[in-house]
Amino acid sequence: MKSIMERQQIIRSITAFFEDRGITWNKVYIGVTNNAEKRLFQDHNVDRREDDYIVCQSRSADEARTIEGYFQELGASGFNGGGNDTSSIVYAYRKRGYTIE
Numbered sequence: 116m117k118s119i120m121e122r123q124q125i126i127r128s129i130t131a132f133f134e135d136r137g138i139t140w141n142k143v144y145i146g147v148t149n150n151a152e153k154r155l156f157q158d159h160n161v162d163r164r165e166d167d168y169i170v171c172q173s174r175s176a177d178e179a180r181t182i183e184g185y186f187q188e189l190g191a192s193g194f195n196g197g198g199n200d201t202s203s204i205v206y207a208y209r210k211r212g213y214t215i216e
Contacts, residue, residue: 118172125171125182129207132169138209140190144216145207147179147198154206160215161208168208176202192216 120128133143148154151170155161161168173179176198182205184195192210208214 119174120171122173122178122182125173125205126185128171129169129182129186129205133167133207133209136167136209138167140186141192142210143186143191143207144210144214145183145186145191145193145205147176147183147202148204148206149198149201151204151206155208158215159208160213162213166208166211166214168206170204170206173203173205176200179203179205 133140144159146154155168156163173182179198179202180196183193186207187193187195191207210216
């Protein structure tokens with residue numbers, strides 16, 4: 116897991132990740148969790164080797180949800196307010212025909 120990042124640092128990292136790849140927000144799913152490995156590769160069916168995804172550790176679940184909401188306002192998919200009180204990890208991936216929202 117990466118080290119804890121500040122809110123603006125996470126926003127910049129996620130923004131740069133998808134913009135550098137030319138991926139628009141309507142093709143992105145964003146979520147919060149306490150177990151990125153399970154959510155990405157089991158629940159969402161993201162391919163570890165082939166797909167575009169990013170994982171960032173925020174300071175708290177509330178901060179993670181704020182970041183999640185920010186990207187949903189830009190057009191990313193997701194379920195705002197998900198996770199639980201320990202869900203301080205923000206993750207995002209490029210949606211594909213085989214990924215599961």
